[in-house]
Amino acid sequence: MSKRILIAGFAALSLFGAVGLANAKTTPSSFLKAVDKDSDGTVTLDEVKAYASERFKALETDKDGTLDFKELKGRLSKTGFKSANTDADKTLDEPEFLGYVEKLFKEANDGDDTLDAKELAKPAGKKLITLLH
Numbered sequence: 001m002s003k004r005i006l007i008a009g010f011a012a013l014s015l016f017g018a019v020g021l022a023n024a025k026t027t028p029s030s031f032l033k034a035v036d037k038d039s040d041g042t043v044t045l046d047e048v049k050a051y052a053s054e055r056f057k058a059l060e061t062d063k064d065g066t067l068d069f070k071e072l073k074g075r076l077s078k079t080g081f082k083s084a085n086t087d088a089d090k091t092l093d094e095p096e097f098l099g100y101v102e103k104l105f106k107e108a109n110d111g112d113d114t115l116d117a118k119e120l121a122k123p124a125g126k127k128l129i130t131l132l133h
């Protein structure tokens with residue numbers, strides 16, 4: 001009896017672990033799937049910003065209109081937060097959040113208007129995926 005409960009517990013735990021891992025490791029292709037609304041295989045800045053705006057609202061759990069470092073739950077490093085927080089208060093408002101998303105987009109982009117899977121695999125692309133997953 002107790003053995004069965006133990007096994008069930010382990011099964012639930014490993015399932016939970018797998019889900020957590022999948023979330024933490026969003027790949028360029030799964031990011032593209034979520035963000036690329038017109039399904040042309042690349043994302044434009046408009047597509048990324050529309051998605052980022054949804055994420056801002058979803059992450060903003062205490063509904064005070066801004067994201068603080070805690071609400072980001074590790075999606076942004078201390079340095080990233082500082083660089084995004086252009087008015088140097090303690091929080092990111094939506095324009096600051098979207099401004100930082102735009103900065104990462106431009107950093108990852110090779111000079112056309114879109115990001116493909118290869119560009120999303122670059123350091124700035126990875127940062128963008130981590131921030132918006």
Ligand SMILES: [Ca+2]
Binds near residue numbers: 036039040042044
């Ligand atoms: Ca697209």
Ligand SMILES: [Ca+2]
Binds near residue numbers: 061065
């Ligand atoms: Ca908040």
Ligand SMILES: [Ca+2]
Binds near residue numbers: 087089090092
């Ligand atoms: Ca701010």
Ligand SMILES: [Ca+2]
Binds near residue numbers: 119
């Ligand atoms: Ca590009």
